[in-house]
Structure formats: structure tokens, C-alpha cells
Amino acid sequence: MALSFSQVDVFSAEPLRGNPVAVVHGADDLTDEQMQAFARWTNLSETTFLLRPTTADADYRLRIFTPGGELPFAGHPTLGSAHAWLEAGGTVGGDRPDPARLVQECGAGLIELRRSAGRLAFAAPPLTxxxxxxxxxxxxxxxxxxxxxxxxxxxxxxxxxxxxxxxxxxxxxxxxxxxxxxxxxxxxxxxxxxxxxxxxxxxxxxxxxxxxxxxxxxxxxxxxxxxxxxxxxxxxxxxxxxxxxxxxxxxxxxxxxxxxxxxxTTEDDAIWVGGETTTTIRGTVEL
Incomplete structure (x- = not known):
């Protein structure tokens, strides 16, 4: 199965000085085992898989894997995957009026993101x-x-x-x-x-x-x-x-x-965590 693939450098304005995340697009038909095997193979701290959301409140769904297992949430994969989704033509859905804001569905629930000052940022999820x-x-x-x-x-x-x-x-x-x-x-x-x-x-x-x-x-x-x-x-x-x-x-x-x-940045009682994001690899992956 050939799927679109991106690798995005996150949290650095300097090329190759951030944290890369591997992003597989359109991964709805992959099994858990295929996702984990690919994450183990990339050997990056995280590999993510973009899927259709299960709720109208989200723009896309994300699954996040380390070489050792799945995470309900992680920060640099959230920013890098949002960057890849937008770059691939993703548009904000539903009736949300602000095109600078988008919503990610993941294991930790719904995560709000925004584009501001040339950076993507996510709203810090509550501490459990x-x-x-x-x-x-x-x-x-x-x-x-x-x-x-x-x-x-x-x-x-x-x-x-x-x-x-x-x-x-x-x-x-x-x-x-x-x-x-x-x-x-x-x-x-x-x-x-x-x-x-x-x-x-x-x-x-x-x-x-x-x-x-x-x-x-x-x-x-x-x-x-x-x-x-x-x-x-x-x-x-x-x-x-x-x-x-x-x-x-x-x-x-x-x-x-x-x-x-x-x-x-702290605004409106929310803590926003952001940084620069840059795609370094574009192509396809066989899974």
C-alpha cells in the first residue's frame, strides 16, 4: 500500500536542528501492527498517522507511536502533523469561523491549534x-x-x-x-x-x-x-x-x-506551546 509521507522538522528555525516527526497521510486502512512496525523502523522519537476524524468537532485524527508503543498525546508530533496536514491541503471544517484555528482528535481528546506569528501552537491539555x-x-x-x-x-x-x-x-x-x-x-x-x-x-x-x-x-x-x-x-x-x-x-x-x-504563551487562561515547523522530506511510503 503506497501512502503519502512527510517528515517535518519541529521547534527550530534552523534546518535540521529541530526534532523530526514522520507523518503518514491517509492511514485509515493501516492496522495497529503496521503502524507500530513503521514507527519502530523509522527509529524517530515519534511517527504519526493522519486519519479521518470520528467527530465533526475535529479536522483530522492523529495516532502517535514511539518505537516502543503508542502515546495518547505528544507535542512535537502534534505541531509537525498539523503542518503536514495543512501543507497537503487540509482545511478547517465544521462551522468554526477562524481559519487560523484547527482541532486535532487524538487519544487525549480534542487538541486546539492555532497559527500565529508564523508558528503553529497547541493549547496545552489539562494536567491529569x-x-x-x-x-x-x-x-x-x-x-x-x-x-x-x-x-x-x-x-x-x-x-x-x-x-x-x-x-x-x-x-x-x-x-x-x-x-x-x-x-x-x-x-x-x-x-x-x-x-x-x-x-x-x-x-x-x-x-x-x-x-x-x-x-x-x-x-x-x-x-x-x-x-x-x-x-x-x-x-x-x-x-x-x-x-x-x-x-x-x-x-x-x-x-x-x-x-x-x-x-x-499564556493567553485567555490557556497556555499555548509553539514553534517553527519545516517539511524536510516529501514522498510516498510502502506499508
Whole structure:
């Protein structure tokens, strides 16, 4: 079966410096096994499949697979797949009057997206879990990251479909120096363990407020280049606690020679997570 295929670079304005997502168009007749096999073969952090929606409230339906399994929601696949759907001629359906807004149906429900300032952005889905770690979990997380427990200023379990452990360190330098024990990370965090550190004023990445790294060995990805879902969850936590302002830019991927920029904006009581999207491969795939 020959299907249209796109590969989209997400969260970077520089070619090949973002996080790629493989997108298969018109995938309604594929089986779960075919989708998982292709995701395993691409070996990208996520591969997505565009399908017809099951509700008139959505413009398209999306299924998202990692090499190790399916996710109900993920951020960079949402942006990259929306980009691919629009580029292939997708138009906003229903009676929604704003052509800059579209709605994705996925395992986490309906996700609203918008086009603004030359970028796509998604409305962060609500957190289904936000809880501090126990003392034992805090110690185990520090050990998995290879840091002293006192280096972790705060830590929480956060879920918005994917389930993360998020930790806050003092500086971007500490985040970039991490050398985690991946088997321990996989045991602690089903989807991923993310670390956040403040950027120094006047440093080389002074356009950003924080440096982020996310380790995902539990789903077959040792380190994710740029993680929209984690940044969405972290933004809801840290803006609510006053650690970060309502709008900021996060850097991610530095340790992997990427230059990810995640733009977080708070408007009308919603947190929007966006970034640049660029198609790098167009063609067909035999499945």
C-alpha cells in the first residue's frame, strides 16, 4: 500500500536542528501492527498517522507511536502533523469561523491549534496528574540523574497524556552536565524524566529562559531532542508557581547538537506551546 509521507522538522528555525516527526497521510486502512512496525523502523522519537476524524468537532485524527508503543498525546508530533496536514491541503471544517484555528482528535481528546506569528501552537491539555515526589522517589530520581538530592530544587510527577517526572535544577549548566543512569530512569518515569535549569543572563542562549532535557528510555528514546508535551506540562507547573513568567522561550536539544526553541504563551487562561515547523522530506511510503 503506497501512502503519502512527510517528515517535518519541529521547534527550530534552523534546518535540521529541530526534532523530526514522520507523518503518514491517509492511514485509515493501516492496522495497529503496521503502524507500530513503521514507527519502530523509522527509529524517530515519534511517527504519526493522519486519519479521518470520528467527530465533526475535529479536522483530522492523529495516532502517535514511539518505537516502543503508542502515546495518547505528544507535542512535537502534534505541531509537525498539523503542518503536514495543512501543507497537503487540509482545511478547517465544521462551522468554526477562524481559519487560523484547527482541532486535532487524538487519544487525549480534542487538541486546539492555532497559527500565529508564523508558528503553529497547541493549547496545552489539562494536567491529569501534578503531584510532588515522595522522599524515596526524590532520592531515587537524584540517583538516576547522578546528582546529589540537594541539587533538585523541586520535583513533580506530571501527566497530560504522557507521564513525566519533572525536576528543577538551579542552572542550565547543571542540566547540560547530566549523565543519567537510563535503566533507573526507565523504572522511575514511564514516559520520560525531564530536567529544567535557568539560563544565565547574558549567556549564549540569553534569548531563552530555561534549558530543558528529557530522557525517555522507557519508550525506546534515550534522550528526546525537543519535547512539546513535557514543556507544556512544565509550563503549567512553573508558571502557576511563579517560577517562570506567563510567556517565555525554552531551549532544548543543546546536548544533541540541536537548537530547539519552544515558545510558551499564556493567553485567555490557556497556555499555548509553539514553534517553527519545516517539511524536510516529501514522498510516498510502502506499508
Amino acid at each position: 496528574e501534578s503531584a510532588p515526589l515522595t522522599d524515596a522517589e526524590h532520592a531515587a530520581t537524584a540517583h538516576a540523574l547522578g546528582v546529589d538530592p540537594s541539587a533538585i530544587l523541586a520535583a513533580r510527577r506530571l501527566s497530560n497524556g504522557p507521564r513525566f517526572v519533572a525536576v528543577r535544577l538551579a542552572t542550565a549548566e547543571e542540566v547540560l552536565a547530566l549523565d543519567p543512569h537510563l535503566p533507573e530512569v526507565a523504572a522511575l518515569a514511564p514516559t520520560g524524566l525531564g530536567a529544567i535549569g535557568a539560563q544565565p543572563a547574558g549567556g549564549p542562549d540569553a534569548d531563552t529562559a530555561i534549558e530543558v532535557r528529557v530522557f525517555c528510555p522507557g519508550i525506546g528514546v534515550p534522550e528526546d531532542p525537543i519535547t512539546g508535551s513535557f514543556n507544556a506540562a512544565a509550563a503549567q507547573w512553573l508558571t502557576a508557581d511563579g517560577i517562570l513568567p506567563p510567556s517565555y522561550v525554552a531551549a532544548q536539544g543543546t546536548a544533541l547538537d540541536r537548537r530547539g526553541r519552544v515558545h510558551v
